Amino acid sequence: MSKQVRQLNRVVxxxxxxxxxxxxxxxxxxxxxxxxxGNDISTLPNFPAEIRAPAGTLPGVSxxxxxxxxxxxxxxxxxxxxxxxxxxxxxxxxxxxxPRGADIIVNTDExxxxxxxxVGYQTNPLDDGSLDGYHLHxxxxxxxxxxxxxxxxxxxxxxxxxxxxxxxxxxxxxxSRPYESTLRFLERKFxxxxxxxAANIAAFKAGWNFGETTEDFAVRYEVKPAxxxxxxxxxxxxxxxLSLGIVAxxxxxxxxxxxxxxxxxxASDILHELSKHKRxxxxxxxxxxxxxxIGAALGASYGGALGVTxxxxxxxxxxxxxxxLAVALELPLVIVDVQRAGPSTGxxxxxxxxxxxxxxxxxxxxxxxxxxxxxxxxxCFYAALEAARIALTYRTPVVLLSDNYVANGSEPWLLPEVDxxxxxxxxxxxxxxSEDGKTFLPYLxxxxxxxxxxxxxxxxxxxxxxxxxxxxxxxxxxxxxxxxHDLMVRTRAARIEAIRVPDVxxxxxxxxxxxxxxxxxxxxxxxxxxxxSLRQRGLSIAQAHLRHLAPLPANLGEVLARYExxxxxxMNLGQLAHVIxxxxxxxxxxxxxxxxxxxxxxxxxxxxEEVVKNA
Amino acid sequence: MPEATEPTGGATRTPVxxxxxxxxxxxxxxxRWCPGCGDYAILAAVQSFMPELxxxxxxxxxxxxxxxxxxxxxxxxxxxxxxxxxxxxxxATGLSVSRPDLSVWVVTGDGDALSIGGNHxxxxxxxxxxLKILLFNNRIYGLTKGxxxxxxxxxxxxxxxxxxxADSPFNPLSLALGAEATFVARTIDSDRKHLQSVLRAxxxxxxxxxxxxxxNCNIFNDGAFDVLKEPETRDDxxxxxxxxQPIVFGSQGQFCVVHPPGxxxxxxxxTADVPAEEIVVHDATIEEPAYAFALSRLPxxxxxxxxxxxxxxxxxxxxxxxxxxxVESARATSTGTPEEQLAGLLNSGDTWTIL
Numbered sequence: 001m002s003k004q005v006r007q008l009n010r011v012v013x014x015x016x017x018x019x020x021x022x023x024x025x026x027x028x029x030x031x032x033x034x035x036x037x038g039n040d041i042s043t044l045p046n047f048p049a050e051i052r053a054p055a056g057t058l059p060g061v062s063x064x065x066x067x068x069x070x071x072x073x074x075x076x077x078x079x080x081x082x083x084x085x086x087x088x089x090x091x092x093x094x095x096x097x098x099p100r101g102a103d104i105i106v107n108t109d110e111x112x113x114x115x116x117x118x119v120g121y122q123t124n125p126l127d128d129g130s131l132d133g134y135h136l137h138x139x140x141x142x143x144x145x146x147x148x149x150x151x152x153x154x155x156x157x158x159x160x161x162x163x164x165x166x167x168x169x170x171x172x173x174x175x176s177r178p179y180e181s182t183l184r185f186l187e188r189k190f191x192x193x194x195x196x197x198a199a200n201i202a203a204f205k206a207g208w209n210f211g212e213t214t215e216d217f218a219v220r221y222e223v224k225p226a227x228x229x230x231x232x233x234x235x236x237x238x239x240x241x242l243s244l245g246i247v248a249x250x251x252x253x254x255x256x257x258x259x260x261x262x263x264x265x266x267a268s269d270i271l272h273e274l275s276k277h278k279r280x281x282x283x284x285x286x287x288x289x290x291x292x293x294i295g296a297a298l299g300a301s302y303g304g305a306l307g308v309t310x311x312x313x314x315x316x317x318x319x320x321x322x323x324x325l326a327v328a329l330e331l332p333l334v335i336v337d338v339q340r341a342g343p344s345t346g347x348x349x350x351x352x353x354x355x356x357x358x359x360x361x362x363x364x365x366x367x368x369x370x371x372x373x374x375x376x377x378x379x380c381f382y383a384a385l386e387a388a389r390i391a392l393t394y395r396t397p398v399v400l401l402s403d404n405y406v407a408n409g410s411e412p413w414l415l416p417e418v419d420x421x422x423x424x425x426x427x428x429x430x431x432x433x434s435e436d437g438k439t440f441l442p443y444l445x446x447x448x449x450x451x452x453x454x455x456x457x458x459x460x461x462x463x464x465x466x467x468x469x470x471x472x473x474x475x476x477x478x479x480x481x482x483x484x485h486d487l488m489v490r491t492r493a494a495r496i497e498a499i500r501v502p503d504v505x506x507x508x509x510x511x512x513x514x515x516x517x518x519x520x521x522x523x524x525x526x527x528x529x530x531x532x533s534l535r536q537r538g539l540s541i542a543q544a545h546l547r548h549l550a551p552l553p554a555n556l557g558e559v560l561a562r563y564e565x566x567x568x569x570x571m572n573l574g575q576l577a578h579v580i581x582x583x584x585x586x587x588x589x590x591x592x593x594x595x596x597x598x599x600x601x602x603x604x605x606x607x608x609e610e611v612v613k614n615a
Numbered sequence: 616m617p618e619a620t621e622p623t624g625g626a627t628r629t630p631v632x633x634x635x636x637x638x639x640x641x642x643x644x645x646x647r648w649c650p651g652c653g654d655y656a657i658l659a660a661v662q663s664f665m666p667e668l669x670x671x672x673x674x675x676x677x678x679x680x681x682x683x684x685x686x687x688x689x690x691x692x693x694x695x696x697x698x699x700x701x702x703x704x705x706x707a708t709g710l711s712v713s714r715p716d717l718s719v720w721v722v723t724g725d726g727d728a729l730s731i732g733g734n735h736x737x738x739x740x741x742x743x744x745x746l747k748i749l750l751f752n753n754r755i756y757g758l759t760k761g762x763x764x765x766x767x768x769x770x771x772x773x774x775x776x777x778x779x780x781a782d783s784p785f786n787p788l789s790l791a792l793g794a795e796a797t798f799v800a801r802t803i804d805s806d807r808k809h810l811q812s813v814l815r816a817x818x819x820x821x822x823x824x825x826x827x828x829x830x831n832c833n834i835f836n837d838g839a840f841d842v843l844k845e846p847e848t849r850d851d852x853x854x855x856x857x858x859x860q861p862i863v864f865g866s867q868g869q870f871c872v873v874h875p876p877g878x879x880x881x882x883x884x885x886t887a888d889v890p891a892e893e894i895v896v897h898d899a900t901i902e903e904p905a906y907a908f909a910l911s912r913l914p915x916x917x918x919x920x921x922x923x924x925x926x927x928x929x930x931x932x933x934x935x936x937x938x939x940x941x942v943e944s945a946r947a948t949s950t951g952t953p954e955e956q957l958a959g960l961l962n963s964g965d966t967w968t969i970l
Contacts, residue, residue, distance in 0.1 A: 032965050035965065035967060036965065036967050038967060038969060181965050225969075228969050229969070230968075230969050230970055231968070231969060232962060232966050232967070232968045233966060233967050233968070233969065234962070234963075234964050234965060234966045234967075235965070244960065244961060247957065247960065248957055248961075251953040251954060251956075251957045254953075256713060258709055258712070258713050260709060277960070278941055278942045278945035278946070279942075279945040279946050279948070279949040279956065280953065280956065280957070280960075281942060281946070282942075283712060283713060283938055283939075283942060285708070285709070285712065285938070287705065287738075288705075288734055288735065288738035289734060291702060291705065291735075292702070292705035292708070292734070292735050292738065293705075295698075295702045295705030295706045295708075295709065295735070296705050296706065296708045296709030296712070297709055298706055298709065299678070299696075299705070299706035299707055299708060299709030299710035299711075299713075300709035300710060300712070300713040301709075302696060302706070302709075302710055303709070303710045303713050303714040303717070304713075304714070305709075305713045307709065321699050321702075322699065322702065324699075325698060325699050329696070415961050415962055415966070416961070417958075418954045418957050418958045418961070419954070457673065457674065457676045457694035457710075457714065457717050458673055458674055458714070458716060458717065459673055460671065460673045461673070462673070463672050463673055463692055463693055463694055464694065464695075465642065465644075465688050465689050465691075465694075465695040465696070465697065466695070466696055466697070467688070467689070467695075467696060467697025467698065468681075468697060468698060468699055469697060477644065478644070478689065
């Protein structure tokens with residue numbers, strides 16, 4: 001039978017189920033199919049820290065949201081148009097986010113009395129009328145999957161577990177997704193168990209065919225490819241992009257990369273990824289603790305490698321003393337902080353931007369470092385290269401502040417030409433540098449960058465000792481001289497301020513905005529989406545987004561001064577706002593949210609509209 | 616870079632004899648330990664031993680943490696890093712793994728290595744990183760002016776323990792052996808000949824070499840090892856271990872070490888009471904660390920029966936080599952320039968093209 005096909009510009013789907021239901025995988029595959037089609041995409045995984053919370057409970061719900069469109073989008077979407085709920089817990093945990101009229105596809109097999117009771121449903125929401133405002137599609141996902149796989153030589157449990165592929169098949173049909181890549185993926189994933197591969201493919205096709213034949217799904221949708229710049233794309237998460245950026249920094253600098261890391265959510269994926277790329281000369285060391293991880297990275301930097309350590313907030317706290325040592329030694333070091341909700345263990349799988357203060361100030365003594373932040377998943381690649389550029393050029397630790405939202409979210413990435421990436425080659429010191437050419441002065445500085453020479457062990461004639469004790473200017477010898485300490489403290493500050501960073505750009509299409517919204521890091525998407533929406537409604541607003549938090553762009557003060565009001569939304573209690581107020585004496589409005597989730601474009605739009613109208 | 620010949624620890628000797636002397640290893644820095652400190656003797660012994668390595672100075676690196684002993688690198692005319700408290704083994708690990716051409720030495724103390732840095736020490740040892748770790752044990756905190764350390768004896772009265780320490784001390788060698796260190800030795804600051812013989816063996820060892828050096832702090836714990844140094848007592852207190860030799864000691868050879876039947880460890884007996892064939896013949900190459908561990912347990916709180924020399928010297932793949940082999944084998948199977956390989960990596964996975 002032929003079904004009606006309806007064109008849509010954008011769709012937001014949320015796959016939700018138990019942590020064991022494979023929702024991340026399902027979402028990932030749907031995203032990949034969608035990418036193949038050429039839509040623009042943004043994704044938001046949301047999962048519990050527990051590996052397997054008790055089945056069927058609210059804490060065990062894992063979800064994956066994907067937003068795709070035929071135009072350029074900036075966020076994973078505020079509210080889903082479609083919810084796939086694999087059990088009552090998934091329905092209950094996500095229903096509040098759904099607008100009336102949204103489609104809800106539920107796995108009716110899981111709506112048993114026992115499962116309903118587990119999450120506190122007194123009556124079955126599927127038939128008590130409470131979902132009347134939605135388009136409810138009750139589907140017996142589990143039993144239909146098991147029936148479809150009756151002829152396959154697999155266990156009942158394996159058959160039941162294939163229900164996520166049935167759901168994926170159904171959704172792929174509904175939104176006219178190309179599925180070849182999923183079939184290839186399943187063959188690869190279950191290469192060692194052909195029966196499982198065949199069964200999962202069969203489950204996928206059963207889901208697809210169910211959509212095609214059942215009358216419950218009368219409409220099929222299409223979202224045309226987005227108009228995107230020509231080139232080759234891949235869909236990429238922030239952690240993957242960041243890893244590739246580090247590999248690229250090794251290639252473009254010609255230096256071996258040494259990663260010291262200790263497993264921590266949500267940064268471990270970078271360790272996993274980089275451990276696959278040994279052929280690029282990347283050494284990864286899973287250290288005994290966070291301190292050893294950065295210590296080993298610093299030791300490698302001392303020896304002439306690009307030392308990198310990756311962690312999350314609690315790990316940065318432990319690394320603080322070694323970062324200070326790197327400040328004193330003036331050696332290159334990249335510290336990646338994939339921020340998560342704190343303090344303490346906090347909410348390890350939820351996002352936050354609350355480590356900015358720690359990155360900027362969280363060390364003893366005057367210990368300035370460079371700090372940068374990526375604005376989107378794909379941007380993590382370029383942020384890693386920029387962190388390496390600053391570290392290598394200026395011989396300084398650089399903190400790269402990613403966060404869980406960009407780290408696990410994904411978007412299409414227009415793959416760059418390798419030749420277009422920055423040239424990061426460095427020169428090691430090879431001979432004495434004193435005026436008479438006879439002695440080596442390890443703290444004699446380049447007049448432009450204020451960087452000291454990088455003299456690596458193995459270089460004859462440059463034997464020297466460095467350490468955490470205060471050093472005399474030029475010679476690097478131990479010095480307790482008051483004037484020298486004053487000079488060295490000021491010089492270390494000056495050399496961070498001397499780092500050349502691009503001017504901040506302002507997006508103000510009508511050039512008549514009176515309000516500037518200033519953001520940093522992963523809030524770029526929701527802020528941008530909110531600004532677009534306001535402009536479409538005829539309101540003027542300017543947007544600027546900071547990649548460099550230390551040093552700040554040279555033109556920032558002038559930019560801030562141009563606007564009557566400056567609004568700074570952050571997923572913390574106003575850490576950048578504090579800096580801006582202190583440094584530029586601007587009475588910025590600090591807008592904050594710390595719910596472990598990214599801002600929605602809608603809430604920012606509402607807030608900004610208020611400011612614009614009152615400006 | 617000079618051609619590699621026989622390996623010494625991490626680095627390799629140069630084929631050409633270098634004409635280095637102890638003086639070449641003295642830096643221009645004024646040595647600032649307290650007059651009479653045992654560190655002077657160790658520094659002089661190390662400086663005069665270094666030429667034996669026949670490794671150019673630029674390929675030798677000393678890395679230390681914090682404490683009196685950790686000032687050591689400033690006085691060596693090699694490359695050196697005076698780092699932060701306890702972390703030297705971690706920093707040295709990163710350097711050693713990424714630079715196989717270097718000879719990397721860690722200088723540390725009982726507080727640095729066993730208290731704040733205990734974790735890094737045991738992990739460097741279990742990994743068997745190519746580091747030569749010299750632990751100056753004076754059983755006191757010197758730089759912070761006289762608190763008890765993790766090797767201070769129970770009941771020790773110090774500034775921070777006015778009525779005596781309630782902490783049981785670490786036996787550093789037992790700890791290292793528990794971590795299955797492949798080379799474990801002990802020596803004494805005042806015995807230059809013995810100290811250098813241990814350094815020699817440590818330098819030849821592939822992998823982590825852990826050397827405990829009993830060192831006198833004449834300000835805060837003076838005379839801690841006097842019984843092992845004074846001519847009247849030392850021969851009766853010290854067991855000088857020599858590979859392949861029966862373990863007999865005492866001024867008259869009156870003591871020996873036996874493995875009592877049914878027991879777990881080793882015991883000291885009067886030589887006269889023991890048939891010669893029952894005396895343990897020292898073998899540092901025994902794979903099972905239990906033997907060396909038993910040796911490490913012989914001394915009593917009064918330092919009687921203190922073995923010095925090489926307790927254990929066994930062969931196990933080094934972490935450095937294993938890590939680099941993985942990198943090298945990955946490289947051997949890949950083709951193209953790094954840029955081409957990078958382009959391939961970026962373009963891997965599910966890609967699509969927009970025209």
